[in-house]
């Protein structure tokens with residue numbers, strides 16, 4: 158019996174160690190892809206990071222999940238552009254887009270929507286104490302905001318609710334590339350943060366406003382491979398199908414379980430699910446549940462006062 162238990166214990170230790178090594182490798186490895194002479198994307202555990210080279214420092218969009226990733230991002234951005242990072246843009250408040258910020262010097266310019274700063278203060282204040290507080294968004298805006306640096310322009314725009322109520326999109330004007338943050342999950346089920354003011358219904362119209370913008374061909378999603386306008390349209394078609402069917406089921410008085418059984422999605426063909434045990438499952442039942450919670454009013458935005466309209 159003792160020997161049997163010992164074997165299990167050893168097997169468990171080995172499994173945990175392998176798990177830890179795999180997790181460490183996932184967190185510490187950052188791959189890059191070049192989109193134009195001056196734009197690169199970094200892929201790693203957490204969000205996709207856009208890197209724009211200018212003649213006077215680089216602009217990076219989002220910083221992944223951990224401080225050590227922020228350090229890796231800083232090193233890679235310096236290596237790829239030959240310049241220090243001059244400006245950080247945070248597309249929204251989620252930790253997998255912001256928690257690398259503290260790897261940068263305190264007082265670095267950090268641009269976000271006013272709404273994103275409010276959501277950080279309301280939901281994530283505990284992560285931003287001490288030195289970390291010096292890398293919170295310190296240049297916030299409503300509507301549209303232009304960052305001019307070393308001969309390049311980044312136009313940050315708040316186009317409406319979607320994934321949260323604070324998401325911005327960042328257009329690299331001269332390079333004709335747009336970073337959509339988590340307004341676009343490419344080929345995978347999205348997180349829908351109703352508590353943070355997100356909305357499946359509003360998201361569809363927000364993507365109409367993204368598609369109406371001129372001046373870009375290449376599209377960086379918050380998660381998944383680099384895409385284009387057609388990729389945005391496909392994701393929007395998925396959201397539309399999700400909302401139309403779920404809202405109809407909710408309006409017919411169906412319970413959540415009945416709705417999960419009734420909704421038949423086709424636009425999510427080939428979508429990857431992401432499951433983080435005890436934290437979050439981003440899969441088909443998750444997105445249907447969130448749409449049902451929105452349609453029935455079972456979950457409402459929390460924290461700072463809900464934004465009027467879009």
Ligand SMILES: [Zn+2]
Pocket residue numbers: 249251254320339348
């Ligand atoms: Zn997010």
